[in-house]
Amino acid sequence: MRIVVDAMGSDNAPSPEVEGAVKASLKLDVEVILVGDEALLRPALDTYPKRGNVRIVHASQAITMEDNPVMAVRKKKDASVLVGLRLVKNGEADAMISAGNTGAVHVASRTIVGPIRGVARSAIATILPTLGAPVLLLDMGANVDCAARHLIDFAEMGMVYAERVLGVERPRVALLNIGAEVLKGNEVAKAVHAKLTDAEHINFIGNIEPKRLYEGRADVVVCDGFVGNVFLKTSEGAAWVVSRLVARELKATLISMLGALLSRGAFKRIRRIRDPNEHPGAPLLGVKGVVIITHGGCNSKGVANAIKGAHRAVETNLIGHIRSGIEELRSERGVAQEAKT
Amino acid sequence: MRIVVDAMGSDNAPSPEVEGAVKASLKLDVEVILVGDEALLRPALDTYPKRGNVRIVHASQAITMEDNPVMAVRKKKDASVLVGLRLVKNGEADAMISAGNTGAVHVASRTIVGPIRGVARSAIATILPTLGAPVLLLDMGANVDCAARHLIDFAEMGMVYAERVLGVERPRVALLNIGAEVLKGNEVAKAVHAKLTDAEHINFIGNIEPKRLYEGRADVVVCDGFVGNVFLKTSEGAAWVVSRLVARELKATLISMLGALLSRGAFKRIRRIRDPNEHPGAPLLGVKGVVIITHGGCNSKGVANAIKGAHRAVETNLIGHIRSGIEELRSERGVAQEAKT
Numbered sequence: 001m002r003i004v005v006d007a008m009g010s011d012n013a014p015s016p017e018v019e020g021a022v023k024a025s026l027k028l029d030v031e032v033i034l035v036g037d038e039a040l041l042r043p044a045l046d047t048y049p050k051r052g053n054v055r056i057v058h059a060s061q062a063i064t065m066e067d068n069p070v071m072a073v074r075k076k077k078d079a080s081v082l083v084g085l086r087l088v089k090n091g092e093a094d095a096m097i098s099a100g101n102t103g104a105v106h107v108a109s110r111t112i113v114g115p116i117r118g119v120a121r122s123a124i125a126t127i128l129p130t131l132g133a134p135v136l137l138l139d140m141g142a143n144v145d146c147a148a149r150h151l152i153d154f155a156e157m158g159m160v161y162a163e164r165v166l167g168v169e170r171p172r173v174a175l176l177n178i179g180a181e182v183l184k185g186n187e188v189a190k191a192v193h194a195k196l197t198d199a200e201h202i203n204f205i206g207n208i209e210p211k212r213l214y215e216g217r218a219d220v221v222v223c224d225g226f227v228g229n230v231f232l233k234t235s236e237g238a239a240w241v242v243s244r245l246v247a248r249e250l251k252a253t254l255i256s257m258l259g260a261l262l263s264r265g266a267f268k269r270i271r272r273i274r275d276p277n278e279h280p281g282a283p284l285l286g287v288k289g290v291v292i293i294t295h296g297g298c299n300s301k302g303v304a305n306a307i308k309g310a311h312r313a314v315e316t317n318l319i320g321h322i323r324s325g326i327e328e329l330r331s332e333r334g335v336a337q338e339a340k341t
Numbered sequence: 342m343r344i345v346v347d348a349m350g351s352d353n354a355p356s357p358e359v360e361g362a363v364k365a366s367l368k369l370d371v372e373v374i375l376v377g378d379e380a381l382l383r384p385a386l387d388t389y390p391k392r393g394n395v396r397i398v399h400a401s402q403a404i405t406m407e408d409n410p411v412m413a414v415r416k417k418k419d420a421s422v423l424v425g426l427r428l429v430k431n432g433e434a435d436a437m438i439s440a441g442n443t444g445a446v447h448v449a450s451r452t453i454v455g456p457i458r459g460v461a462r463s464a465i466a467t468i469l470p471t472l473g474a475p476v477l478l479l480d481m482g483a484n485v486d487c488a489a490r491h492l493i494d495f496a497e498m499g500m501v502y503a504e505r506v507l508g509v510e511r512p513r514v515a516l517l518n519i520g521a522e523v524l525k526g527n528e529v530a531k532a533v534h535a536k537l538t539d540a541e542h543i544n545f546i547g548n549i550e551p552k553r554l555y556e557g558r559a560d561v562v563v564c565d566g567f568v569g570n571v572f573l574k575t576s577e578g579a580a581w582v583v584s585r586l587v588a589r590e591l592k593a594t595l596i597s598m599l600g601a602l603l604s605r606g607a608f609k610r611i612r613r614i615r616d617p618n619e620h621p622g623a624p625l626l627g628v629k630g631v632v633i634i635t636h637g638g639c640n641s642k643g644v645a646n647a648i649k650g651a652h653r654a655v656e657t658n659l660i661g662h663i664r665s666g667i668e669e670l671r672s673e674r675g676v677a678q679e680a681k682t
Contacts, residue, residue, distance in 0.1 A: 178571060226526065227567075230571055231571060231575050237554065238580045
């Protein structure tokens with residue numbers, strides 16, 4: 001399996017990307033392709049004599065966090081993320097990961113790899129631990145401004161992902177909102193609620209508040225990408241501040257005791273909430289190729305985990321499942337609509 | 342001091358309101374006026390022989406969480422929240438607290454008590470603990486759909502509150518967003534960023550992400566009411582799940598040890614993040630009377646804390662400060678604009 005790493009994406013690029021690629025190459029049966037400025041990447045890579053199968057593909061440009069996504073994709077034709085996606089498009093690689101400008105990765109993926117038929121907007125899907133079963137959340141940041149109908153696409157893709165990849169039977173779909181009542185939320189949330197209630201092919205259980213989400217009361221939770229990203233970053237921030245406050249108060253000896261006890265189970269799960277580097281990256285659903293997003297502030301562990309996530313997505317045929325699942329839903333929906341008329 | 346409690350507002354009304362009123366009446370030098378269905382309130386109150394100065398004012402109707410705010414305020418003329426606000430308006434009470442339908446409390450407050458001149462939208466302001474100094478956040482849920490200019494009002498009110506009530510010199514104002522870069526966020530966030538950058542009378546330090554917020558990097562943070570409420574409920578949910586995961590893993594003996602240690606400092610602050618009943622309620626800024634909002638799922642402790650919050654707001658002349666502060670800012674801004682032309 002060949003996995004592209006956009007080596008120019010993260011805040012501290014290319015160090016985390018290069019080190020993460022080396023780490024992953026030693027653990028997984030993959031060829032990792034670092035895409036970026038060879039003059040930077042070659043010496044960085046040469047500092048790791050012990051490595052698996054890692055090679056470099058040169059790209060002369062890079063898209064920054066300050067770039068406007070649409071303009072950057074149009075003008076920076078030799079940007080690392082575009083070069084990497086072309087490798088995926090041409091079958092020279094099976095997946096790409098990027099910690100770069102999320103909007104640009106999104107636009108470039110739709111432009112180069114192409115959208116899955118019938119999906120108007122792609123969405124970043126994250127799996128989050130809860131007190132119950134893990135929950136699949138989307139969109140976590142690809143689309144910061146959404147119309148209600150886009151969230152129906154997200155619900156359908158999430159449903160297919162949960163059923164076919166995660167093995168959840170008849171997944172419970174909920175809408176992230178500030179109250180359980182039908183009328184709660186802003187204009188978009190209210191419109192989505194109405195549409196999801198009408199959609200007979202979706203097992204919609206209504207609005208869900210963050211605490212209920214963390215109780216594990218839903219399998220798939222949809223929201224627009226701005227709200228999703230606020231949710232994710234707030235969860236990380238709050239979990240982080242709680243950990244810090246606890247650590248501050250406890251004496252050093254008790255901390256190590258506590259650490260030893262917690263490291264077995266709870267602490268790992270808390271870290272999954274608190275530290276984005278513990279996440280296996282998040283797939284961009286809705287495009288015809290495996291594209292995994294990780295966060296701009298990632299370290300090498302975050303990159304290695306995202307490569308692992310890409311590896312798993314290819315192995316489980318994520319894209320094939322989403323494509324066929326969406327096609328089936330579309331035809332079912334077509335039949336249902338015809339029957340109604 | 343006389344404080345009205347809307348006794349029909351919370352999810353479990355009127356029990357938490359009645360018990361909370363009794364608790365607060367025993368601690369504070371106040372007369373608490375319970376407004377609601379006397380047939381329910383009288384027997385509930387009579388179960389507390391030991392109480393301070395608590396009386397009942399009858400209201401035959403109640404606004405529910407399912408009610409449309411504008412319609413309910415128009416039609417339910419004898420709803421508890423309207424009756425209570427009339428007492429404030431007529432000088433028969435100094436403040437009101439409510440755990441009811443936030444939208445309805447907001448609309449009713451602007452209709453009955455009236456808006457402060459120059460403030461187009463009111464905002465719910467919450468003080469949150471951080472690793473540094475506490476931060477003032479607004480809007481936490483009064484306006485779920487905002488235009489950019491409304492957030493400028495919020496920034497101004499927050500600045501005045503921080504300076505005059507909390508004693509913060511030259512408060513740092515930030516915009517809650519999903520990234521630090523100028524171009525981050527949805528359409529509203531980008532427009533607000535541009536407007537706040539242009540506003541010379543506001544010490545705007547840029548976008549802030551949740552983790553930085555919890556580090557205490559800003560004094561006043563603005564956002565629209567939907568995002569603010571998502572932020573608040575997500576913080577509570579994440580802090581709650583972390584506490585639960587820790588508690589689950591630790592053995593009972595260690596828990597009590599830990600509890601004893603933590604109860605001194607950290608645990609109190611975590612509880613302030615995790616449990617909304619620990620909050621002293623949140624004032625609705627922008628109206629000409631003290632209106633304190635607490636959450637629908639509150640218990641009697643939450644109600645008592647909100648009464649305490651109302652007491653403090655009256656004592657510190659919150660409304661007077663906001664009124665005169667906004668007037669001064671408006672005239673400064675007027676002068677600045679004239680100077681420019």
